[in-house]
Amino acid sequence: MSKITVVGGAGNVGATVANVLAHKDLVNEVVVVDIAGDMARGKALDMWQQAPIDNYSTYLRGTDDYKETANSDIVVITAGVPRKPGMSRDDLINTNANIVTTVTRKIMEYSSNPIIIVVSNPLDVMTYAAYKASGLPSSRVFGMAGILDTARYRAFLAEALQVSPKDIQAMLLGGHGDTMVPLPRYTTVAGIPVTEMIDAAALDAIAERTKVGGGELVKLMGTSAWYAPGAAAAQMVEAIVRNENRIFPCCVKLQGQYGMKDIFLGVPVKLNKNGIGQIIELQLNDQEMALLKDSAQHVKEVMEVFDKLQG
Numbered sequence: 001m002s003k004i005t006v007v008g009g010a011g012n013v014g015a016t017v018a019n020v021l022a023h024k025d026l027v028n029e030v031v032v033v034d035i036a037g038d039m040a041r042g043k044a045l046d047m048w049q050q051a052p053i054d055n056y057s058t059y060l061r062g063t064d065d066y067k068e069t070a071n072s073d074i075v076v077i078t079a080g081v082p083r084k085p086g087m088s089r090d091d092l093i094n095t096n097a098n099i100v101t102t103v104t105r106k107i108m109e110y111s112s113n114p115i116i117i118v119v120s121n122p123l124d125v126m127t128y129a130a131y132k133a134s135g136l137p138s139s140r141v142f143g144m145a146g147i148l149d150t151a152r153y154r155a156f157l158a159e160a161l162q163v164s165p166k167d168i169q170a171m172l173l174g175g176h177g178d179t180m181v182p183l184p185r186y187t188t189v190a191g192i193p194v195t196e197m198i199d200a201a202a203l204d205a206i207a208e209r210t211k212v213g214g215g216e217l218v219k220l221m222g223t224s225a226w227y228a229p230g231a232a233a234a235q236m237v238e239a240i241v242r243n244e245n246r247i248f249p250c251c252v253k254l255q256g257q258y259g260m261k262d263i264f265l266g267v268p269v270k271l272n273k274n275g276i277g278q279i280i281e282l283q284l285n286d287q288e289m290a291l292l293k294d295s296a297q298h299v300k301e302v303m304e305v306f307d308k309l310q311g
Helices: 012-024 037-054 089-110 123-134 146-161 200-211 213-221 227-241 286-310
Strands: 003-007 029-033 059-063 074-077 115-118 141-143 246-255 261-272 275-279
Touching (some): 003 089, 012 029, 012 227, 029 037, 037 059, 141 275, 246 275, 261 286
Parallel strands (some): 029 059
């Protein structure tokens, strides 16, 4: 793989994706495309001038012309309006569904078989929108949510336990946002079950903070986060380019897994050069499955709103 495009690259999240990818030195070229063409060109130029300092070879180019995205191997879509204080994710659907659909169609004009990673919110339904607009197999269109959510969960746990976040492994399922499903049974600290390291009440409080993690940052900054989301999307790209078969929670189309069909939901998958190499089906207990079904119902309702908008 030699070329990655970041759509919405003039924004904070898109620019962070491009910058992290450049530092990983994975590919020959990263194209930063945005309706704000001069901002995209400026940010790409700034990052290219950073290359001699930080010792990477990846060339970065900014543009507002989708012709320059031709033959992209992977496309990361971050385009959309960021969430404002007091705005729910669902409030974003009208505007962002149109943006994601439009940019996906533009990408497909010039790249025949890319892998598309969606970061735009509301995440689950925007992934659905990109899938419908692209015509690609569902293994090649999926969303970044779970990696960010688990990162927040792990960061909060590391702080509470006074350990390195490197030693914490965790898994969350479901929709991105308030209905996500943390799984303490699948959370470990250097292989030790987290339930042996922290009491139930403190663990529940961390899980609740994780669920509203995005909202906490919006209240603090007046806009959505960008460092962690950008790094999370770049980590997905790295797993694909390096064909690593890494297991991450991603927003994917379920086709019978977990007893659900035709819904985009966060579950663990293997990521490799083909995109989604495998959807992993965990053996959930009754309580965990009930929470996942509640989350799925919320996502399904938003997907139905999108379908009605499309007429």
